[in-house]
Amino acid sequence: MPSDAPARINDFVIKFSNVNGSGSASANTLFAKSIMRMGVPVSPRNIFPSNIQGLPTWYEVRVCEAGYLGRRGGVDFMVAMNPQTWDKDLAEIEPGGYLFYDSSKPLPKSRFRDDVHTIGMPLTQICNRTYSDPRERQLFKNIIYVGALSAMLGMDLAEVEKLIGEQYKGKERLLEPNIKALHMGRDYALEHLPRIDLAVRRADAVGEKIFLEGNSAAALGAVYGGATVAAWYPITPSSSLAEAFARHCKRLRHDPESGKARYAIVQAEDELASIGMVIGAGWNGARAFTATSGPGISLMQEFIGLAYFAEIPAVIFNVQRGGPSTGMPTRTQQADITACAYASHGDTKHVLLLPEDPKECFEMGAQAFDLADRLQTPIFVMLDLDIGMNERLCEPLAWDDSHRYDRGKVMTSEELEAGKDFGRYLDVDGDGIAYRTYPGTHPTRGAYFTRGTTKDRYARYSETGPDYVDNVQRLLRKLETAKELVPAPHLRPAKRATRTGVIYYGSTSPAMHEALDQLEAQGLDLDALRVRAFPFSDDVSEFIADHDRLFVVEQNRDAQLRSLLVNECVIDPARLVPILHFDGTPITARFIAGEIGQQMKAMNVMPLRKVVQ
Amino acid sequence: MTYLAKPKLHHPGLDKNERGYTRRDYEGAISTLCAGCGHDSISAAIIQACFELDLPPHRIAKLSGIGCSSKTPTYFLGSSHGFNSVHGRMPSVLTGANLANRDLIYLGVSGDGDSASIGFGQFAHSLRRGVNMVYVVENNGVYGLTKGQFSATADKGSKSKKGAINTDAPIDLVGMALQLGATFIARGFSGDKAQLVPLLKAALLHRGAAFLDIISPCVAFNNHVGSTKSYDYVREHNEAVNRLDFVSPRSEIMADYEPGSVEEVVLHDGNAIRLRKLHTDYDPHDRIGAMNYLQERQAAGEVVTGLLYLDTEPDELHAHLGTVATPFNQLGESELCPGSAALQRFNASLR
Ligand SMILES: Cc1ncc(C[n+]2csc(CCOP(=O)(O)OP(=O)(O)O)c2C)c(N)n1
Ligand code: SF4
Numbered sequence: 001m002p003s004d005a006p007a008r009i010n011d012f013v014i015k016f017s018n019v020n021g022s023g024s025a026s027a028n029t030l031f032a033k034s035i036m037r038m039g040v041p042v043s044p045r046n047i048f049p050s051n052i053q054g055l056p057t058w059y060e061v062r063v064c065e066a067g068y069l070g071r072r073g074g075v076d077f078m079v080a081m082n083p084q085t086w087d088k089d090l091a092e093i094e095p096g097g098y099l100f101y102d103s104s105k106p107l108p109k110s111r112f113r114d115d116v117h118t119i120g121m122p123l124t125q126i127c128n129r130t131y132s133d134p135r136e137r138q139l140f141k142n143i144i145y146v147g148a149l150s151a152m153l154g155m156d157l158a159e160v161e162k163l164i165g166e167q168y169k170g171k172e173r174l175l176e177p178n179i180k181a182l183h184m185g186r187d188y189a190l191e192h193l194p195r196i197d198l199a200v201r202r203a204d205a206v207g208e209k210i211f212l213e214g215n216s217a218a219a220l221g222a223v224y225g226g227a228t229v230a231a232w233y234p235i236t237p238s239s240s241l242a243e244a245f246a247r248h249c250k251r252l253r254h255d256p257e258s259g260k261a262r263y264a265i266v267q268a269e270d271e272l273a274s275i276g277m278v279i280g281a282g283w284n285g286a287r288a289f290t291a292t293s294g295p296g297i298s299l300m301q302e303f304i305g306l307a308y309f310a311e312i313p314a315v316i317f318n319v320q321r322g323g324p325s326t327g328m329p330t331r332t333q334q335a336d337i338t339a340c341a342y343a344s345h346g347d348t349k350h351v352l353l354l355p356e357d358p359k360e361c362f363e364m365g366a367q368a369f370d371l372a373d374r375l376q377t378p379i380f381v382m383l384d385l386d387i388g389m390n391e392r393l394c395e396p397l398a399w400d401d402s403h404r405y406d407r408g409k410v411m412t413s414e415e416l417e418a419g420k421d422f423g424r425y426l427d428v429d430g431d432g433i434a435y436r437t438y439p440g441t442h443p444t445r446g447a448y449f450t451r452g453t454t455k456d457r458y459a460r461y462s463e464t465g466p467d468y469v470d471n472v473q474r475l476l477r478k479l480e481t482a483k484e485l486v487p488a489p490h491l492r493p494a495k496r497a498t499r500t501g502v503i504y505y506g507s508t509s510p511a512m513h514e515a516l517d518q519l520e521a522q523g524l525d526l527d528a529l530r531v532r533a534f535p536f537s538d539d540v541s542e543f544i545a546d547h548d549r550l551f552v553v554e555q556n557r558d559a560q561l562r563s564l565l566v567n568e569c570v571i572d573p574a575r576l577v578p579i580l581h582f583d584g585t586p587i588t589a590r591f592i593a594g595e596i597g598q599q600m601k602a603m604n605v606m607p608l609r610k611v612v613q
Numbered sequence: 614m615t616y617l618a619k620p621k622l623h624h625p626g627l628d629k630n631e632r633g634y635t636r637r638d639y640e641g642a643i644s645t646l647c648a649g650c651g652h653d654s655i656s657a658a659i660i661q662a663c664f665e666l667d668l669p670p671h672r673i674a675k676l677s678g679i680g681c682s683s684k685t686p687t688y689f690l691g692s693s694h695g696f697n698s699v700h701g702r703m704p705s706v707l708t709g710a711n712l713a714n715r716d717l718i719y720l721g722v723s724g725d726g727d728s729a730s731i732g733f734g735q736f737a738h739s740l741r742r743g744v745n746m747v748y749v750v751e752n753n754g755v756y757g758l759t760k761g762q763f764s765a766t767a768d769k770g771s772k773s774k775k776g777a778i779n780t781d782a783p784i785d786l787v788g789m790a791l792q793l794g795a796t797f798i799a800r801g802f803s804g805d806k807a808q809l810v811p812l813l814k815a816a817l818l819h820r821g822a823a824f825l826d827i828i829s830p831c832v833a834f835n836n837h838v839g840s841t842k843s844y845d846y847v848r849e850h851n852e853a854v855n856r857l858d859f860v861s862p863r864s865e866i867m868a869d870y871e872p873g874s875v876e877e878v879v880l881h882d883g884n885a886i887r888l889r890k891l892h893t894d895y896d897p898h899d900r901i902g903a904m905n906y907l908q909e910r911q912a913a914g915e916v917v918t919g920l921l922y923l924d925t926e927p928d929e930l931h932a933h934l935g936t937v938a939t940p941f942n943q944l945g946e947s948e949l950c951p952g953s954a955a956l957q958r959f960n961a962s963l964r
């Protein structure tokens with residue numbers, strides 16, 4: 001065995017290949033979380049089919065003390081528990097890596113690879129010997145392999161045990177057999193399995209960070225942002241956002257005295273009804289949202305247009321996935337950018353927020369409601385499956401208790417009573433936003449009839465051209481106001497001055513940071529701008545103007561954000577080189593650095609080091 | 614805040630209701646519908662019902678879909694907020710509005726195309742959820758606004774203005790509402806105000822999903838011989854199961870009813886409706902009986918009108934969801950935002 005090879009400490013990728021529904025998920029999470037408890041950053045990713053039981057599912061854990069949380073690509077240690085995907089799993093292992101498998105039944109030598117270390121453990125035999133209940137045999141098999149891994153990787157057993165203890169708190173009957181299984185696996189490994197050159201060692205690289213799914217964070221943002229009405233229709237990968245909202249509300253949103261709910265959640269009959277309810281609630285002064293994914297966005301189109309033209313606050317969480325319903329529903333993409341930015345009929349443009357991780361899902365999830373009320377328009381929070389449905393290490397969530405909700409321009413009964421001029425579509429101060437009233441405010445003043453665009457500044461019925469033009473021009477002024485209010489882009493300047501830049505957004509973030517470090521190590525310098533919202537603020541156009549060569553990194557086929565940049569900032573398309581990854585897997589640093597490195601070399605951008613030499 | 618009407622410069626001779634509103638306070642803009650359109654009669658009935666009930670107009674929210682019928686909210690209750698939403702989707706917008714503020718009265722106005730075709734799903738789901746509302750379908754058997762195509766409530770064999778014969782089976786929204794669990798179900802006729810106004814009044818006071826199918830002839834496209842939604846046809850085939858008087862606790866008990874054929878139903882706030890029975894065997898509290906009766910009369914070619922079903926102990930969506938009594942749109946940070954301390958605890962649970 002490779003005892004002479006240098007040990008790879010806290011820097012490797014381990015992948016679990018399982019069968020969907022076999023109970024492997026909780027054991028795999030236990031493994032990842034134990035490493036995090038040892039102070040070593042991990043980034044786990046679920047790769048799963050659109051299916052409940054029986055199909056293959058994978059859980060990939062990147063262990064990286066340097067803190068890179070993007071998907072790395074390649075696998076150093078494969079836990080191959082699914083015979084169905086054996087060949088594919090085997091092929092994915094890096095040369096010199098490890099294959100861990102259930103050796104209860106002998107396999108011919110031809111099924112293995114020469115350049116990969118093979119570690120067999122008779123898991124089924126051990127389980128069959130120990131347990132008689134078939135369910136137990138299956139479930140404990142997972143814990144047994146976690147025990148074996150903890151031994152091979154030199155993990156701190158106390159951390160694993162502690163986590164199991166927390167998991168089964170109040171269910172002590174289940175605790176003991178789990179601990180027993182864990183030890184069984186560990187003892188077997190210590191006695192029979194070889195030492196390997198991958199190891200986890202206690203470190204101090206996690207600190208105060210938390211481990212959280214973006215969907216749960218966004219839902220909590222909605223709670224903190226004051227959402228009271230949630231209407232949704234189940235669709236992967238957004239369902240867990242609505243479900244998390246229900247969980248958070250149960251904990252945080254009941255009147256302590258009456259026990260009654262300060263929220264309403266309706267599982268609607270479809271996405272048309274979901275967005276309709278959100279719009280009805282927003283019109284009537286409550287903060288409301290829906291959570292959906294691409295096909296749901298398609299169904300909501302007409303209502304989104306209505307909300308835009310009738311100027312009704314609404315928040316839409318779009319947890320993006322691949323393509324149509326029979327597309328890649330359980331894979332990740334950033335492919336609804338143009339569909340949302342220009343959603344619906346007529347001349348429309350919508351505000352998009354682009355969170356990079358769960359922390360921003362929380363922040364933007366809350367901020368979206370202030371923006372919706374201030375701008376009186378739909379706000380899209382654009383997550384994707386990668387950040388939505390995977391636990392991601394991020395900074396702890398923070399809330400400023402002095403923050404007051406911005407309910408926007410709402411005229412009160414007192415103001416109406418005092419004779420303040422009310423025109424529902426009257427821009428009184430040039431920001432393009434008019435005052436609204438909540439229904440039922442005043443007995444004789446402030447009522448108006450809500451409709452699309454057939455109206456004048458006082459909401460009186462009008463089909464005349466000048467009234468139409470006046471109204472939709474005002475909506476453009478409102479969009480200008482939005483540029484100042486939405487989250488500003490983040491600049492990461494290169495260490496050395498450069499005329500090359502890169503623009504990226506959303507879940508590409510961790511892979512991009514790692515790629516930038518890799519490129520810098522090769523002497524290739526890029527200023528990087530993370531766009532956090534649409535419409536783009538002036539900083540974005542200035543960044544483009546300040547650079548000669550620009551890359552735009554995205555997870556879709558058609559370079560959708562690039563199209564928006566070309567269109568909205570009036571940029572020569574030739575100046576923006578698309579770097580596109582869209583096979584449904586999360587983008588990697590390897591891919592980005594490889595593509596950009598190659599292109600820069602082709603553009604004749606000499607690595608600085610070489611020039612110096 | 615007071616809901617009392619502020620004085621307007623009214624004709625001194627106009628009658629005022631208990632709250633000091635005149636009938637004119639319940640009116641809206643001048644109708645732009647065709648002269649003689651049944652929908653205008655329904656608007657007039659809504660105005661009268663709200664006036665007679667002394668409802669503060671601004672505490673009513675009127676929502677509609679798209680169609681001639683859905684345009685009508687502009688023509689009544691001018692001091693109420695209105696929302697002309699999208700085709701067939703009034704029920705979801707109304708549901709959301711109701712969730713945001715449970716204290717207003719929600720009046721949804723729709724057409725037969727709006728509710729039985731494009732919006733059939735939302736019609737059904739809003740009723741089965743028990744949204745506290747009055748859901749009115751102004752049913753003319755055609756798409757008025759798009760010039761006379763058949764709607765899904767057009768009877769099989771009925772003839773369009775251009776002479777086409779409808780070959781599809783009709784949807785009876787009243788039958789559907791009975792199945793779907795609406796707790797107040799009635800059918801009226803735009804040409805019979807004496808029956809329609811009390812029905813509307815009772816529906817407005819009902820605290821649950823009230824559904825009213827109102828046959829409303831379209832004079833432009835569906836008032837000819839061969840149409841089963843024309844004035845003449847409905848007058849000839851109307852089978853009223855009961856006649857209603859609406860009795861408020863304030864008004865004197867009227868003495869002109871025939872004992873033995875009258876049933877008084879007391880509503881939540883002490884108001885009562887008195888059903889003057891034309892058919893003494895008709896029981897408006899029996900959902901299954903109502904379904905059977907409806908089918909039977911339909912087979913005989915009759916249009917049953919009146920109060921077909923009433924649940925005097927209705928349930929509604931807010932009760933199902935267990936929501937607080939305060940309207941959501943009045944809750945602020947202190948009630949809604951859990952604050953930083955709770956967030957610290959949440960963070961701690963994720964390490
Ligand atoms: C999505 C959509 N499709 C089609 C239309 C066109 N349209 C407007 S009104 C209408 C039919 C209305 O019929 P109904 O609800 O019976 O109302 P009526 O005019 O008969 O009162 C249609 C199809 C539309 N407005 N929106
Ligand atoms: S077309 Fe028919 S429904 Fe429309 S306004 Fe004229 S009569 Fe009424």
Ligand SMILES: [Mg+2]
Pocket residue numbers: 680724725726751752753754755756757764
């Ligand atoms: Mg119609």
